Amino acid sequence: MTGTRAQTAGEATPAERAATLCDAVLAGDRRSLARLLTAVENRTPLAEAALRRLYPMAGKAQLIGITGPPGAGKSTLVAALIAELRRAGRPVAVVAVDPSSPITGGAVLGDRVRMQAYADDDGVFIRSMASRGHAGGLSSATTAAAAVFDAAGFDAVLIETVGTGQSEVEVAATADTTVVVEAPEMGDEIQAIKAGLLEVADIIVVNKGDRPGAHRTAGQLHAMLADAPHEARPGRPVPKHPEVLVTTAATGEGVVELLAALDRHRTTSGRGDVQATRMARAEAQIWAVLSDRLRDRARSMEAAPMAAALLGAVAAHELDPYAAADRLLELMAGTGASSAGSRD
Amino acid sequence: MTDRPLKVLIAKPGLDGHDRGAKVLARGLRDEGFEVVYTGLRQTPEMIVTAALQEDVDVVGLSILSGAHMTLLPRICALLRDRGMTDVLVAAGGIIPDDDVPALKESGVAAVFGPGTTIAAVAEFLRANARPRD
Numbered sequence: 115m116t117g118t119r120a121q122t123a124g125e126a127t128p129a130e131r132a133a134t135l136c137d138a139v140l141a142g143d144r145r146s147l148a149r150l151l152t153a154v155e156n157r158t159p160l161a162e163a164a165l166r167r168l169y170p171m172a173g174k175a176q177l178i179g180i181t182g183p184p185g186a187g188k189s190t191l192v193a194a195l196i197a198e199l200r201r202a203g204r205p206v207a208v209v210a211v212d213p214s215s216p217i218t219g220g221a222v223l224g225d226r227v228r229m230q231a232y233a234d235d236d237g238v239f240i241r242s243m244a245s246r247g248h249a250g251g252l253s254s255a256t257t258a259a260a261a262v263f264d265a266a267g268f269d270a271v272l273i274e275t276v277g278t279g280q281s282e283v284e285v286a287a288t289a290d291t292t293v294v295v296e297a298p299e300m301g302d303e304i305q306a307i308k309a310g311l312l313e314v315a316d317i318i319v320v321n322k323g324d325r326p327g328a329h330r331t332a333g334q335l336h337a338m339l340a341d342a343p344h345e346a347r348p349g350r351p352v353p354k355h356p357e358v359l360v361t362t363a364a365t366g367e368g369v370v371e372l373l374a375a376l377d378r379h380r381t382t383s384g385r386g387d388v389q390a391t392r393m394a395r396a397e398a399q400i401w402a403v404l405s406d407r408l409r410d411r412a413r414s415m416e417a418a419p420m421a422a423a424l425l426g427a428v429a430a431h432e433l434d435p436y437a438a439a440d441r442l443l444e445l446m447a448g449t450g451a452s453s454a455g456s457r458d
Numbered sequence: 459m460t461d462r463p464l465k466v467l468i469a470k471p472g473l474d475g476h477d478r479g480a481k482v483l484a485r486g487l488r489d490e491g492f493e494v495v496y497t498g499l500r501q502t503p504e505m506i507v508t509a510a511l512q513e514d515v516d517v518v519g520l521s522i523l524s525g526a527h528m529t530l531l532p533r534i535c536a537l538l539r540d541r542g543m544t545d546v547l548v549a550a551g552g553i554i555p556d557d558d559v560p561a562l563k564e565s566g567v568a569a570v571f572g573p574g575t576t577i578a579a580v581a582e583f584l585r586a587n588a589r590p591r592d
Contacts, residue, residue, distance in 0.1 A: 145542060148514040156462055219463055220488035226509060227498040233505040239512055244463070244493045 132163035139164075139266050140171070144239065147266055151241055154262060155255045165258055172264035175271050176380055179289030181251060181311065184277025186295045187321035189228035191363040191372075192272050196229060196238055198369050199270050205237040207263035210274040211252050214244040221245075225274060239268065250284030251275035257288050257399060278311060286314035287395050290388045291379045293317045293372070294356075296335070298328040306338035315339075315356040316379050323360040323368060332358050411446055420445065463493040464588050466517040469506045470499050471534065474524035479552065483519065486577030492584070503530060507537040510546060516588040522552045527562065535566030545589040551575065 126134075135153075138146035153161035178195075180188050192208055199206045210225035223242035232238035241259065248254045252275055263271045275285050286292045294315035306312060318339070320332040336358040357375050361368030380388060415421045424441060427433035468484045470477055477499050484496045495513050497506070510518050518538070520531060527550065535548055550562065551571040559570045569583055 145511055145514075148512055152514045214493075215488060215491075218489055218491045220491045221463070221493045222484050222488045223493060223495045223513075224498075226495060230497070230501075230505060233502065233508040240509075241512055242495050 128159040129163045131160050132167055135160070136164050136167045139168075139262070142236075142267075144236070147239065147262070148241070150262055151259055154258045155243060155246075155253070157255070161258070165261065168262060168265035172261040175260075175264035175269055176291070176376070177260055177264070177271050177273065177289045178376060179273045179275065179285035179292040180295060181275040181278050181282070181285045181292065182295035182319075183279070183297070183300065186277075186297045186300075187363045188274050188277070188295050189225040191293075191295055191319065191321055191361060191369075192225070192274050193229045193231075194361070194363045194366050194369040195272060195373065196232065197366065198373050200232075200235065200237060202373075204269040205267060206239075206270045206272065207260075207266075207268035208238075208240040208272045208274065209256055209259050209263070210240065210242050211245055211256060211276050212242065213276045214246045216247070219246075239263065245276055249282070251278045251282030252284050252288060254402070257395065260288065280308065280310040283311060283314045287391065287398050290391055291316045291376055293319055293376070295319045295321050296331065297322050298325045298331045300331065306335050312339065312356075313354070316354060317372070317375050318356045318358045319368075319372060320358065320360045321363050323362040324365070328360050332360050408446070412442055415442060415445060463491055464517065464584060465493045465495065465513060465515045466519055466584065467495045467497065467506070467510050467513060467515040468519045468521065469497045469501045469509065470521050471501050471503060471506060471530040472522055472524045472526045473500060474522070475499060476523050477521070479523075480521040483521070483551065483577065483580065487581060487584075490577065490581040492581070503533045503537050506534055507541060507543075510538065511541055511543060515546065517547045517549060517584050520548070520550045520552075522550065522554070525553070527552070527554050528558055531562055531567055532565035539566070547584065547588050549580070549584070551580075 135146055135150055139150055150161070150164055153164065180192055182188055189210065192210070196206050196208070208229065210223070212221055212223045212225060214221045221244035223244060225242055226240055229240055232240070243253045243255065243259065245253045252273070256273060260271045260273060273285060273289050275282065292314050294311055294317070296318065298320060312318065318335055320328050320335070322328060339356055339358070359368055359372055359375060361372055363369065421442065424433065424438045428435050428438050466487055468480050468487075470480050481496070484494045487494050495509065495515060497509050506518065506520070518534070520534065522530065531550055538544070538546055538548065548567050549569045549571065550567050554562070554570050554572065562570060568587060571580055
């Protein structure tokens with residue numbers, strides 16, 4: 115325990131510590147912001163109390179997801195976007211996710227290598243996160259981290275996923291606008307019509323535009339995706355018709371046009387999309403908290419004699435696990451909302 | 459949670475272009491279960507300290523082979539202190555003469571690892587000496 119931490123922490127409750135920390139974050143203290151992000155990643159009681167305070171202040175930022183296969187140029191494109199956003203005077207935060215080892219839990223977080231130029235710029239804050247076993251291309255704390263940046267006044271939050279395959283689409287629910295970055299010659303028209311990543315793209319960027327084949331790849335993607343049906347079938351979402359752009363992130367070529375496309379998606383044609391995305395995000399967040407809480411409740415009940423009896427019965431094959439789970443749910447319903455407010 | 463990974467920044471201050479050692483260490487610490495933020499070559503002290511602050515790392519690991527360690531390492535330690543980051547462990551590696559080590563430790567470098575140090579030894583030192591987590 116360091117001196118400063120002992121002083122600020124003391125015997126204060128998580129809610130009191132959260133209030134102090136949030137005040138510092140909102141006042142622009144960058145170290146407090148970094149500390150809060152750590153708490154969010156580690157899902158501490160302090161983080162929950164802080165997120166509850168900050169949530170009403172979030173919702174203003176433009177959340178931009180950047181996803182695509184490894185090596186397509188996501189980090190370089192993020193760096194180019196930072197430069198353009200700063201030129202426009204907008205404060206920018208980045209959440210850059212890289213994979214954790216499934217074997218050791220360790221990670222190499224290397225996205226900052228491409229984003230070096232902003233050490234003296236208080237309007238840029240870059241945070242790397244390990245995925246920590248979370249599938250889907252993000253870490254479980256990414257949505258909450260974006261909300262913290264949003265509340266702290268960052269006007270644009272860039273969320274860079276791990277290098278994705280075909281089906282890591284979680285970013286589409288986390289960001290308002292999802293940019294899928296591809297490299298030239300990554301596939302033909304058949305790749306373009308496969309289900310998965312390209313389906314969730316609001317904007318498709320073919321990066322490395324100085325390479326041969328970039329414009330042909332963009333043309334193929336445009337031809338296949340622009341021909342998608344425009345009318346929603348009853349009960350189905352309207353298919354997206356992503357703009358297809360070509361950039362050379364390393365030189366900045368095409369990045370101004372990308373920013374314009376992002377703003378178009380945010381302000382005009384994509385407004386309904388953004389609202390639908392925000393509803394989906396709200397739903398995902400509530401479900402995540404709800405399932406955490408149910409799991410916590412169920413675990414705390416395992417200590418009770420009744421639950422122990424259930425365990426024994428299932429282990430002995432006298433009761434099936436479905437019936438046991440139903441019994442636990444009944445028990446939880448019986449205990450009502452007694453623990454609802456006890457966590458903070 | 460006390461078993462979550464320690465977070466380490468690996469950076470190369472100064473102008474030498476030899477980053478093989480830093481990359482091997484980054485990968486080795488990954489295999490030891492650390493979360494390693496790798497920032498690469500030609501970092502100024504300001505860039506390193508900003509990255510350490512934003513990433514909220516427990517450890518700053520500096521690889522330097524240029525001979526400028528007596529200038530750059532104390533500068534980094536001073537900047538960390540200026541930003542209130544006195545609880546961040548600073549360790550250095552590379553080509554650093556034994557005679558310079560006492561002065562570096564005086565300036566705030568907790569350990570200097572020379573050629574031949576095993577990754578296991580570095581990992582053990584970091585686990586034993588990084589700040590306690592809350």
